[in-house]
Amino acid sequence: MNWTDFLRQQNLAAETGQPLDINSLSELSDKAIIDITGTDAIAFLHGQFTGHIESLPPDQAMLTAWCNPKGRVLATILLCRRDDGLRLLVSADQHAALLKRLQMFVLRAQVTLTDHRQDYASIGVSGSDATRLLAQHLGSLPNRPWHVISCNDVNVIQMPMATTANTGSRYLLAGPVAAIIRHWQQLEHVFQPAAHTYWRRLDIEAGLPQTTTATAELFLPQELNLDHLGGLHYQKGCYPGQEIVARLHFRGELKQQLRLASTSTPLPAPATPLYAANGQRVGTVLQATGGAGGAVRLLAVAAANISVAHRDNVSGDSVTFTAEPAA
Numbered sequence: 001m002n003w004t005d006f007l008r009q010q011n012l013a014a015e016t017g018q019p020l021d022i023n024s025l026s027e028l029s030d031k032a033i034i035d036i037t038g039t040d041a042i043a044f045l046h047g048q049f050t051g052h053i054e055s056l057p058p059d060q061a062m063l064t065a066w067c068n069p070k071g072r073v074l075a076t077i078l079l080c081r082r083d084d085g086l087r088l089l090v091s092a093d094q095h096a097a098l099l100k101r102l103q104m105f106v107l108r109a110q111v112t113l114t115d116h117r118q119d120y121a122s123i124g125v126s127g128s129d130a131t132r133l134l135a136q137h138l139g140s141l142p143n144r145p146w147h148v149i150s151c152n153d154v155n156v157i158q159m160p161m162a163t164t165a166n167t168g169s170r171y172l173l174a175g176p177v178a179a180i181i182r183h184w185q186q187l188e189h190v191f192q193p194a195a196h197t198y199w200r201r202l203d204i205e206a207g208l209p210q211t212t213t214a215t216a217e218l219f220l221p222q223e224l225n226l227d228h229l230g231g232l233h234y235q236k237g238c239y240p241g242q243e244i245v246a247r248l249h250f251r252g253e254l255k256q257q258l259r260l261a262s263t264s265t266p267l268p269a270p271a272t273p274l275y276a277a278n279g280q281r282v283g284t285v286l287q288a289t290g291g292a293g294g295a296v297r298l299l300a301v302a303a304a305n306i307s308v309a310h311r312d313n314v315s316g317d318s319v320t321f322t323a324e325p326a327a
Contacts, residue, residue, distance in 0.1 A: 003029070003121040003177045006184075015197035015290040020167040023127030025184065025191035026199035031078075032095035033116040033174055034102075037085035040109040045086060048105060048240065049077065050221050052233040056081055061146045061157045063208060064231035065221045066098070071244030072217040073224060074098070076210050076231075078172075080148045080155055087155060089122060089174060093213045121180045124159070124199040125191060126170030133190050134171055137183070141171065146230075154179050162205035170202060201289040204299050207326030209258060209286055214270040218284060221245055223301045225258040225326060256283060256301045258326040263288075263296045263311065263319045274302060274309040274319055282306050299326055 007027050018024070036045060046053040051064030061080040065073045075098055078089040090098055099115055106113070125134050135141050142149050142158040149156050154175030161167055173183055184193075203210060209224040222245070226232040234249055248254065267288045274283035283302025291297035302309065302321065310316040 001177075001181065002118065003180070006177075006181055010193060012193055012195040014195050015201055017290050017294060018192075018194070018198065020162065020202065020205060021128040023129050023133060023168075023191045024125070024194045024198055025187050026124040026126070026194045026196055027184075028122040028124055028172070028196050028199055030092050030196045030200070031089045031122050032092040033120040033122065034088040034090065034095065034099055035082070035085060035114040035116060036088065036102075036111060037082075037114070038109070038111040040111050041085035042081075044106070044109045044111045045079070046236070047238065048102070049079075049231075050226060050233065050239060050245065051079075051231045052236045053079075053086070054236075058083075059142075059148050061148050062231050063226065063229050065224070065226055067221065067239070067241035067245065068217055069240050070217075071220055071241030071248075073211060073219050073221055074101070074216050076224065076226075078157075080157060082150075082155070087174065089172075091210055091212050092117070094211065094216065097213075119177055120175060121177050122172060122174040123180055123184055124170060124172050124202075125187065126161075126168065126199070126202055127191070128166075128168035130171065130191075131169045134187075137187060152179065154183070159202075160206045160208065161202065162207075164205075197289050200287065201291065201297060204260070204287065204289060204297050207258060207260060207299070209299060209326075212270050212287070215284075215286055218271065219286075219301050220248060222248060222254050223256050223258065224286070255303065257304055258286070259283075259300055259302050259304075259321050260326045261298050261300055261302075261319045261321045262291065263298060264317050265290075265294065265296055267296055268298060268311050268319075272311055274300060274311060275314050275316070276306060276309060277314055279314050282309050285311075
C-alpha cells in the first residue's frame with residue numbers, strides 16, 4: 001500500500017487546537033525525502049547549503065538552507081548523516097524543483113540523488129509521555145534535540161520543543177513506507193493520530209522555519225534564525241549567496257527577524273504581507289496553523305520593534321507578536 005492510500009484510510013482531522021502536550025502521532029505528508037549518496041555527497045552539499053555539513057557528526061541532524069546567488073533562501077532543509085551519505089527532508093511542494101536544481105550542480109561529482117517522494121514517508125511522535133511510550137516500542141531513542149539514531153533504514157530524530165511550556169518531547173521517524181506504516185499501526189493504540197498540521201504547530205511554537213513554494217526566495221537565512229539554530233556557518237567557505245549572507249553578518253544590521261505571533265481565523269497564507277497602522281509594510285507571514293481556543297499561531301519575518309501589525313492592509317485582522325523572537 002502506498003502512503004497516500006494509507007493516510008486516506010485514516011480519515012485524520014485537521015488541526016483543531018489540541019493541547020501541545022497530548023501524546024500525538026502525526027502524519028508528515030507535507031515533507032518529502034531525498035537521499036544523497038556517493039563519495040562526494042558530503043563535500044557536494046557542503047558547497048551548496050549554508051550549514052557546515054562536513055563537520056556534522058554521524059548521529060546529528062541539522063536544519064539548514066539552500067540559497068540563491070542573492071542570498072535568499074530557496075528552501076529550508078532538515079538533513080541527517082547516514083553511513084552512505086545524507087538524507088534530506090524538504091517541503092513536499094518544493095521537492096521536485098529542488099531535486100531538479102540540485103541535479104544541475106552535480107556535474108562530475110560522484111553523487112547520486114534518489115527521489116523518495118513515493119516510496120519513503122515520515123511521521124512525528126510527540127507529547128508529555130512520548131519518550132516513555134516510544135522507547136517501549138523502539139527499545140532506544142535519541143537523547144537530545146537534533147540527535148539521530150537509526151532503526152534499520154528508519155532514521156529517528158529528536159526534534160526541539162517550545163521552551164515556554166513543559167510539553168514533553170517529540171521525535172521524527174523517516175524511512176521506507178512499509179516500515180513507517182508498520183510503526184504507525186503499532187503506535188496508534190497509545191498515541192492520538194493527527195494530521196500534519198498538528199506537527200506544524202509544534203514546529204511553529206518551537207520557532208523552526210519551513211519554507212514552501214510561496215515563500216521561496218523571500219528571506220535571508222538570518223531572518224529565519226538559522227544562525228541561532230545551527231544551520232548557518234560564517235567561516236565555512238563558499239556556497240550560493242555566501243558573500244551577501246556574510247556581509248549582513250559582519251557589516252550590516254538585521255532589520256527583520258523570525259517572530260512568533262497570534263491572530264484570528266482564517267489562517268493567513270504563507271507570504272501574506274503585514275502592515276503597521278501607518279501603512280508601512282513591516283513583515284511577511286512564513287507559515288501558520290490553528291492554536292488553542294480557536295486562535296491562529298504563526299511565524300512571521302517582521303521588524304523587531306513592533307508588537308501589533310495587520311494582515312494584507314492597515315484595516316486587516318491584527319497580528320499580535322510575542323515579546324521575544326521565535327525560540
